[in-house]
Amino acid sequence: MQMNTERWVRVIAGFFVLASVMLGTPASPVFVSEWFLAFTLFVGFNLLQSGFTSICPLDRILLKLGVPGSGGCGR
Template sequence: MNSERWVRAIAGIFILLSVILGAPASPAFVSQWFLAVTLFVGLNLLQSGFTCFCPLERILIAAGVRDARVCGR
């Protein structure tokens, strides 16, 4: 998998886990503050769409994951 696919997968995992842990109707509810993680990931994905800068992608590329070569790079 390339870096873009890893970013999408990791973002999806974080969003699912934070909703499961932060939604009051969930059987695994811990605190509504977990929804802040959902907000953070969503905002990061949004700004990444406009600026083509994603901190997680930079970390993954530095760790040796193949670069997706998107956004005109």
């Protein structure tokens, strides 16, 4: 199965959320700063707005990098 932009957006957003929660939660063994939780908020906001507007910045970046489109996000 070939990865299209929609699948890449989900994978990248999921990775960023998990990484920023691990880096921003004081109980985590890899804690750096609580400010990493602001990045989690940023990713969540972008996912929410793309659900309502169908405008996904990461989708457009991936298309310019040559990743096959899915016909969904932003079209």
